[in-house]
Amino acid sequence: MTPRTEQQFEEIRESKKRLILDTALELFATEGYYHTSISKIAERAGISKGLIYNYFESKEEIIKTIIHKGIDDLFRIFDPNKDGVLTKDEIRFFIEQMFAIMHRDLHFWKLYFMVFMQPPVLKLVESRLSDLIQSSLAMLTNHFKSEGYEDPRTEAILLGALLDGTGFHLVMNPEDFPVEKIKERIIKMYC
Numbered sequence: 001m002t003p004r005t006e007q008q009f010e011e012i013r014e015s016k017k018r019l020i021l022d023t024a025l026e027l028f029a030t031e032g033y034y035h036t037s038i039s040k041i042a043e044r045a046g047i048s049k050g051l052i053y054n055y056f057e058s059k060e061e062i063i064k065t066i067i068h069k070g071i072d073d074l075f076r077i078f079d080p081n082k083d084g085v086l087t088k089d090e091i092r093f094f095i096e097q098m099f100a101i102m103h104r105d106l107h108f109w110k111l112y113f114m115v116f117m118q119p120p121v122l123k124l125v126e127s128r129l130s131d132l133i134q135s136s137l138a139m140l141t142n143h144f145k146s147e148g149y150e151d152p153r154t155e156a157i158l159l160g161a162l163l164d165g166t167g168f169h170l171v172m173n174p175e176d177f178p179v180e181k182i183k184e185r186i187i188k189m190y191c
Helices: 006-031 038-045 049-055 059-075 088-104 106-116 119-146 152-172 179-190
Strands: none
Touching: 006 038, 006 049, 006 059, 006 106, 038 049, 038 059, 059 088, 059 106, 059 119, 088 106, 088 152, 088 179, 106 119, 106 152, 119 152, 152 179
């Protein structure tokens, strides 16, 4: 048997890290952050607690990693050409992709909405979320200003609230929520 290469070791490390994050995400989303311990994550993943601590310092670091990655993935599709200016086509693309992402990653979005209901947990990720939300709000406000809306900032906040509320209902009731109709209604309103 030949010794493993550095690339093979890296693949193993990434695989274990992904296992920990996926397991923690499922437990956080189904049992809650406070009811999920490092021991429970280790047991469900079939690994030792010590292995988790090789990758993460704490449960707080695990949730930060999960939330930051999920939010970063979503905001990669906001202003896809990264020029700081939104067009109607870019807003439409974002809305369509956001709904697809939410539907595909229900556990993450359930956790995302749960985080907002738990102020001590929200504090763990608040600054990164705030930065992304503020920059997105500014771009939306500029877009609505260029489109001639009477109160562009309020319109930007309203669109954000519609997307958040729709996402919340989709996550809580994915089987019966008329996601396509709601998505098309929001697109018709803003694109």
